[in-house]
Amino acid sequence: MQYWRQNRGTQRRNISWIKILMCWTHGFSAGLFPLTVLGWPDNTADLSTFYPTSVLETGLDILFFWVARMVMMGMLLHGDVPFRKIYLHPIIRDAHGRKMSKSLGNVIDPIDVINGITLEGLQKKLEQGNLDQGELEKAKEGQKKDFPDGIPECGTDALRFALISYTSQSDKINLDIKRVHGYRQWCNKLWNAIRFAMIKLGDQYTPPATLAVHTMPPICKWILSVLSKAVGKTVSSLEAYKFSDATSSIYFWWQYQLCDVFIEAIKPYFNGSEEFESARGASRDTLWACLDTGLRLLHPFMPYITEELWQRLPQPKEACRKDSIMISEYPSAVQV
Template identity: 75%
Template sequence: MEQVKCYRWLENIRDWCISRQLWWGHRIPAWYVTLEADERKELDAYKDHWVVGRSAEEAQAEASSRFPGKKFQMTQDPDVLDTWFSSGLFPLSVLGWPDETDDLKVFYPTSVLETGHDILFFWVARMVMLGINLGGDVPFRKVYLHPMVRDAHGRKMSKSLGNVIDPLEVINGISLEGLHKRLEEGNVDPSELSIAKEGQKKDFPHGIPECGADALRFALVSYTAQSDKINLDIQRVVGYRQWCNKLWNAIRFAMSKLGDGYIPPASVNSNVMPFSCQWILSVLNKAVDKTVSSLEAYEFSDAATAVYSWWQFQLCDVFIEAIKPYFSSSDQSLASARDFARDTLWVCLDTGLRLLHPFMPFVTEELWQRLPHPKDTVRKESIVISEYPSVVQSWTNERVEHDMELIESAVKSLRSLKALLPAKERNESGAGEVYSELILERFSDTSGKRQAFALCRNEEIAEVIQSHELEILTLAGLSSLKILSENDAAPVGCSVDVVNENLSVYLKLKGTINAELEREKLRKKMEETKRQKDSLEKMMDAAGYKEKVKPHIHEENLAKLTKLMQEVLSLEEASQHLERDIAAQAAANDNE
């Protein structure tokens, strides 16, 4: 079927003139033979005087054979081959054709071609035609069409607009003056030069900062989800350059925790490791699986997102932070956990760099070369020829991932409570700065950390929170965490947030509660939760819902609705607690 479609591209088309009168391109390998006895000496006077050859020497031999014993001169055709004729031979010529090379035998036909949709006929169809006729088969089985790159405003790149972006200028950086100079040295019409310069000044007032090849490559890969066009924003590339720096610093920190003389194990058993180590290996498995499956499906943006998310939000933001107590504490009970953390850290760095390598080849090569390698193993000379990661089934642990999801939710709520400081009082006397100092003092104890409470509405949640108190204290920056049940009195003088229907967290404050701030925060969360609940109820009450929706979807919706209803009750309970706390503080102030 695919081959039939390829033929259709070449049916009922005009003859193809493969010569061009240009100053670039492959010179046509044809020579005109002018005999001394010829009456007419001009080029192409006699159609039978042309000879072809791979070289001038081969053409000379052909001419001597065709015109034996005669004196002649040879002139090579001044034309060049059409670009698409030369490039149409690409799949064959790079493998050594027309010689029967080993590469040609092994690698032809290839598997995938990557190109743009605008040259499907000019290049792709010509390669198919030449490949079938000269190589005996189609040159590739699949064609991946990448999006076309435009500027940040979605405009086609044009010299007259001055918005053409040279990849080397993004990689190496260039000043605004340099951009202007490039325009002046080009072939922009003088009447359009000032307009082009204004466009450059507007888009790049300070020029283009040095971003490096890895950042540009990663940005372009991540953009591939954007339909058939890429609106290239240089600031996004700059963001990935900064992420490259963060990646470098994270690995430098990790390497310092491995220590000199560290020898990684040939393999690790996640089942005997601490909780955080089990978790990071389990989510690493998912990142590997998602990346590989996305690459196989040519969903490159999804693959890049999977790798980036694991590195940024799971390894750097959670795991590296969670294991810091293992290295900062002198407690001997943490010695084994420290060793497991080192081994896990090395596995993550080695696997993560190999996973990231196709997207950022240069920084990953440099960092991977610095990693220690297991004893009695032969290390590959380069990361590019090392094995690409695959899923290790024994690392997968859904229970651990479920527990960590709860922990992360609790930590997120506690961090949000820290961030929600009361608004500064602004007045012309400049008291705002003094007030902000008092707020910061009120929200922290002498160590800069806060006390917190976790109200758990069932034993299972309480057990998870209690078991992983160290991770919560570390990630949320707390001084202590006390577990409460529904029978316990809610703590006084706290800011509260509802994590889910079974868990609420309280952050101890110094001083009085900002009643309006706390009321507003709970009100917004209550409104959003009720909105979700009402929307779901409306959908489930709609006519024909039960007939149209599959049973398992209905069950999921019921469970979600139950969860939202319980969360509403939890928020109402938190509001009641807040009002009691405010009333108690007011009474205390009256007594004073």
């Protein structure tokens, strides 16, 4: 005990140096990741085929601590940079623009956004943390103000879509749960569109291999035209890493062109009148084509609901449909 009292300062210094060395060792070993994951130092087939990779997606806050080390280690040990492009995503903050921190008690668990949680549940999580009493009370007051009714269930797709749509906000995302929940409610719009289609198409409907565009009513030609433009805008935005623009293009087409205009415009065609018989058939084919293409266009942003809804669509007889929307061809403007 006496020896410990006399040498505890030295021990503390040694422990501090050990922590520093461990931190630096971890940083530089992580810099080897692009090489070691492909089998380096052996000259494997994967290394020669896939190195350098195409894109690294990461946050601005670790640009020096990790990304720069990967570049230096790759050039030193393999003679080339480990990736050609770097996409820096924004850092998520709370609705007030404050950095999410355990010490502030303003961290939002994504699982709580997906599944929903009561105010009592949020505060119970705070109590299980390491905040002192003063900071705990301050954090609880903040939660009462921001989430008086807790966090509503938003689902995985709505959270994913919201975060992608936020990427236009420079290097920070001020996450507003109300916006996420708004996309959760928008998912109901997608369900309603498919439900309308299932009723109007009927159980015996079989989609055509090609669309007879020249005999269609003007409204059908219009929706296919704007769909083609939406596809082109989405694809070009994805290629340019402008993900927020892609979500805006898809949302605008689904919400304001398909649901608000086209579906409302074709409803009179299905009232049983003989004068609309030709338009009714063209509207069915156009509606199916729009939903099939629109769901595939939306799939990377909302994978779960689009898979569920796409599986409900009728399949063309002459087409070999994929088992999942995930492995189906992504739309191109030429297709529609």
